Amino acid sequence: MLSVRDLHAYYGKSHILQGVNLEVRAGEIVSLLGRNGVGRSTTCKAIMGLVEPIGEVLWKDKSLVGLRPDQIAHAGIGYVPEDRQIFPTLTVRQNLELGMKRAGRFGRWTFDDMFQLFPHLRERQHNAAGVLSGGEQQMLTMGRTLMGDPDLVIIDEPTEGLAPMLALQVGRFLDEIAHRGVSILLVEQKLTIALKISHRVYVMGHGRIVFEGTPAALAANEAVRRENLEV
C-alpha cells in the first residue's frame, strides 16, 4: 500500500535520510526501530510531507512527493507525532472533531467508538485538552488522528514517557486499531511491545534501513540488535 524507495531528506544542510526503502502492506503493523537520531521521525515526516521528501513515496500506486500534508491526509494517511501536539485550548471533544476531515463525516470510527476505546476521554470530553495527563494526551492524539478515518496511521513513539502499565495499554490499542483494517507504521523504542505486535520490522541506522524482516528474525539476529538497538 505504502512503498518508499530511495527516500532522502535534509534538515538545513545536514543529510538526514540517505536512501530509505520500506513498505507497508494492507492490514499490516510494521515497526521502524533504531536509535535516537537515526532519522526515524524524519522518515515519518517526509512521508507525511512535513519535511520535503526527495525520492519516491507511493501510496496506493500514486506518488505523494510534492503534496501538502493536508492532501496526503486526505489520501488516507494519518499521523500521530512524537510530541503529541494536542490543541490545549480546545476541549477533548473539539480535538477529536478536528481529526475529522469533513464535518459530520464518520468512517470506521465514531465518537462512541473513541470513548469505548479510551474511556478516560469520555469523562473528560468537555475539559480543555491542556489539562490532561501525559497518558490521556497520548490517547487523545491517537484518537484524533483515527477520527480522520485513515487507512494507514504513522505513529511516532506512542509510549514515550509513559509508565510501563500505560505503555502496555497503548500496545493493546494498536492491536485493536489494526483489527479494524487499519495499517500501522510504528516508530518504537520499546522492543518488547514492538516485537510482540508487529508483523514485520525495519531497523534504521544512520539514515538508512539496515535490517528488514520478521520480529523472530530480528530476535535471532544478535549482530543487528547489538549494533543498532539498545543492547
Next chain:
Amino acid sequence: MSEGAVRTAAQPLAAGGAAAFLRRQWPWLAALVFALVVPWFSFDWSTGRHSGFIVSMLSQIGISIIFALSYNMLMGQAGLLSFGHAVFLGLGGYVTAHVVNATKGGALPLPLELTPIAGALGGLAFAVVLGYFATKQRATAFAMITLGIGELITSCALMFQTFFGGEGGVSTNRMTGRSLFGVGYAAPIQVYYLIVAWTALSVVAMLLLTRTPLGRMANASRDNFERAQFVGYDPRMVRFFQFALSGAFAGIAGALYTLTYEIVTYDTVAGPMSANALLMTYIGGVGVFAGPVVGAVLIVLLQSWVSLLSNSWLVYAGVLFIMMVTFAPMGLTGLVMMHQPIWRAGRLGRLIGPYLRLLGPALLVLIGFVLAVELCSFLTIGAAQGKSFTLSRITIDPRGARPWLVAGLLLVGGGLWLRVAMRGFGAAWNAVTEEVKTTGTRA
C-alpha cells in the same frame, strides 16, 4: 643561529604584513581616498565654490554610513531587530547642540572637532539607560520595546522645551571659534572633511569591535543564544554592551548631523529615521561588514537624485526594499558574495551572457513601472502642485490614454519576457554552481 633565523623570518613578515594589509584592506583605503577627492570633481573653478548639493549629499552619506553600521551592530552582528535606533542618533545630536551652544557661550572650551565625542557620550548614556530595559528581552519583545522607546522619545521631543526645544528643535551655530586647527567651519566643505575623518575613525573602530571577545560573543548569541549561556556568557549582558556601544556610534552620527545642519528637531529621533537605518542596512546586506556602507551610499544617492527628479521617491524605495526582501534577503553584498565561489573557480564569464539577456526585459519593466508611477503621481500630486510631466521637452499628459497604454504594455510585455529570461538565467546559474561544486569536491 636559531635566534637569527627567527629574526630574519620576522622581518619580511612585518613587511609582508603591510603588503598583506594593503592587499586585504585596499577597498577601504580606496574609498577613503575617493571620499577625500570627490568634492573637487564638482568644484566650480570660475566661482571658486563647491557644489552645495554635492557636498551636502556627501556629508549625508558619511553620517548615514556611521548610522547604518551602528545599526548593523545590533541587527547583523547581534541579531537584534530595533525599531528605535534613531533615538540615539537624535539624542546624540541634541546633546551636541547643547554642548556647541555652551562652547559658543564660553562655558566650555571644547574644540569643534571633538564635539562628536559629546555626541558619542550622549548616545552612550541614553543607550545605557534605555538599553538596560530593552536588552532584558530579545527577539520580538526586544523589537517591540525599541518601537515603544522610539515613540516615547519622539513624543517627549515634541513635548519638552528645555532639552528638546519642542517642535522647533534646538538650533546652534557651529562657528564657535574654537578649533584644533584654526578652521572656522563656515563652509560646508570644511564640515565635510570633519565628517570624513570621523566616519573613517568610526568605521575602523566598528570593524575592530567585531574582532573583540564582545563582538564574537554577539555573533555567538545571535546564532544560538542558549549555547552562549552554556559557555559562561550572560546573553543579556552581551546584548547590553553591544547596544550601548551601538548607541555611542549612533550618537557620533547625530553629532555630525547637528554640525552639518546646525539644527536638531524631533525628526531625528522619530520612526522614519529609524526605518531609514533599517532600509540602508538591509538593502546593503546584514551579513557582510561593508554591507551597510554600500546600503547607506546607495540609499542617500537614490534619495538625493531621485527625489530631485520625482515626487515618488518613497514608492521606489519601498518597491526596491520589497524586491530585496523577496528575492535577495542577504542584501546587495549578499548577492555579490553569492558569486564568490563562481569567481574563484574562474567561471564568472559563463554568467555574463545570461546576465546580458536579463538586461533587456528588466529595463522594459523598469521603464514601464517608472512611467506608471510617474503618471499616477502627476495625475494627483503633480496636478495639485501645478507641475507638468515633461520628458526631454515632450510634455506628457497623464489624463490621456496613450501614455497609460504604453506603460501597461511595457509592464506586461516586459514582465512576460522577463519571466522567460529568468528561467533561462536560473538554468545557467544552476549549471554553473553545479560545476563549481563538483570541481570543488574534486579539488
Next chain:
Amino acid sequence: MSVPALRLTDVKKSFGPTAVIMGVSLDVAPGSRHAIIGPNGAGKTTLFNLISGRFPASGGRIELHGRSIDGLPPHEINRRGLSRSFQVTSIFPRMTVFENIRCGLLWSRGYKYSFWHLVGGQRVLNAAAAQLLADVNLEARRDVPAGLLTYAEQRALEIGITIAGGADTVLLDEPTAGMSRSEADHAVALIRRITAGKTLVMVEHDMSVVFDLADVVTVLVYGQVIASGPPAEIRANRAVQDAYLGAPAEVS
C-alpha cells in the same frame, strides 16, 4: 569521604500537571564517569536541564562541589565549572569551526565582555583553541562555517565547545546519538581522552558505550531512579532488566 562533585537531593520537576522528575537523589564522585540510562521519556534530558540551570527545579537541592547551585542562571553555573552538551546539536552555525571553539574558551580565559582585546592577537588563546581543534580532529575543517559540517563532525564540535571552558564537571547528553558504530567508537575514544581527570556525567542510549565508558550507571525510569551502581551490578539487576534491558532477553 570527599565532597561529591555533584549531589542531587530529592530533585523534582513538573511541567503543568505532568510530573517529569519525581524525586531524584544522586551523588557523583569527583573524577568518576557516571552514565544515566533509561527509556525515552524517562526524564534524563530534563534532569540535565535542571542541573545545568536551563529550567528551574520544582523542588529539591542541587549542589556542585558542596555549594548549592539552585536557581542560578546557566552562565553562572557554567562559570562554577559545570559544562554541558546538547542532545540536539547546539553550536554556532554561522561562525567557523575555529570561532566556535574559541567562543567556548573566551570566558574561562578571563576575557569577559572585553571590547578592547582583538581576538586575533591573543596568542595563548588561539593556541589553546588550535589545540582543542586538534583534540576533536577538526583541524582540516578549521575555517568552515559550523553549519556546513557533517553530523558526526558537528557532534565532535559540540563536545569541543563543551570542554573548551575547562569545566571540571562535564555533562554529555547522548554524545553518540545518531552515529554509526565506527563513528561512535571514535567518539568514545575522544570522550575518554578529553575528559581524563574530569567528572563526567552522560546520558546515553548505546549500552556498549555505557558499559565501555562508565564507572557508575544510574537507571532512570519514569522520573525515578530505580537502580544505581557499577555496570556489572546494573546488568545483573532484575528490576532494571524488567524495566529496560529485560526486553530483548524476553524475545531471544
Next chain:
Amino acid sequence: MEVLLVSLLNGLVYGMLLFMLASGLTLIFSMMGVLNFAHASMYMLGAYFAFSVSRVIGFWAALVVAPILCGILGALIEMYALRRVHRNGHIAELLFTVGLAFIIEKATQMAWGLLPVPYRVPPVLDRALFHVYGSNFHAYRGFMLLISILMFVAIWLLLTRTRIGLVIQAALTHPEMVGALGHNVPRVFTIVFAGGSVLAGLAGVIGGNYLVTEPSMAATMGPIVFVVVVFGGLGSLAGCFIASLIMGLVQTFAVVIDVSLADLLARLGIQVTSATPLAEVLTMPLPRVGALLPYLMLILVLLIKPRGLMGTRDT
C-alpha cells in the same frame, strides 16, 4: 460625574475601534508569526475606499463594499507575496510588510492627494443621540459602538462555534499538526489574513470619518495597534480585547483629567517652582502626556511579562 460617563463611553468607542484593528493583527501575528506592519495601512485603505465608494453609492453600501475590497487585497497579498517571502524567514516577512506599508502610504497619496479627504459622517447619524447634564453623546459614536459590538460577537461566534473557527484556534498552537490532520493550512492563513484585512478595513470605514482620513492615518494608528497587540499578549484574543479597552480608556481619561505630578506633590506639601529640578517634567499636565502613556505601559508590561498580559506563547 457627567464628564466621567461621557468619557467612559468615548473611551469604550475608541477601545472597540482599537480592538477591531488589533483583533485581526493578533490572529495574523499568532498564527503566522508575521508582525504585520501593513495592517494599519488596511485601516487607512478602508477609510479611503469608503470615501470613494460612498460618493458613488452611499455610506451604507460603502460599509459593506470597502471592507470587502480590503479583504480581497489582503488575500492577494498573502497568496502571491507573503507566502513567497515566508521562505526567507520571519524577519524578511516583517520587513516585507514594512515595505508594503511604505508603498501603500505613498500610493494613497498619489491616488487621493496629500491632504485629508472630506469623508464625512452620514447626515442621519450626524446629531446628538442623547444629552447627559449638558454633554452630548453623538449618534455616530453610538453607531460605532454598535458596529464594533456586533463585530465582536460575530468573531466570537465564528471562532468558538464554527468548524473553521476551531481550525483557526488549533492552528494558533500547532499549525503543522492541523495540516497533518487534513486541513488546508495555507488556505486557513489566507482566510485569516483576508479576514484581518476586512476587520481593519471596517475599522477604517467607521473610524475614518470619526477621526480624519489622511495619508498619515496609518502611521498614527499603527504603533498604537502594535502596543495593544503586544500588551494583550500573543495568541490571546481575550488579552487583546482587554488591552484595547484599557488603551481606549487610558487615552480618553488622560485627556480629561487635568493634573500634573506637581499637583500631586503639592498635595503632599511639596511646592514645585520653576527652580525645582525637572520642573518641566513635573508640571506637564496629564492631557499633554496622554500620547506617551500607551508606550510607557507597553514597555512596563514587556519588562515584567515578556509575553504580554495574557499571552500564551513566545514570539
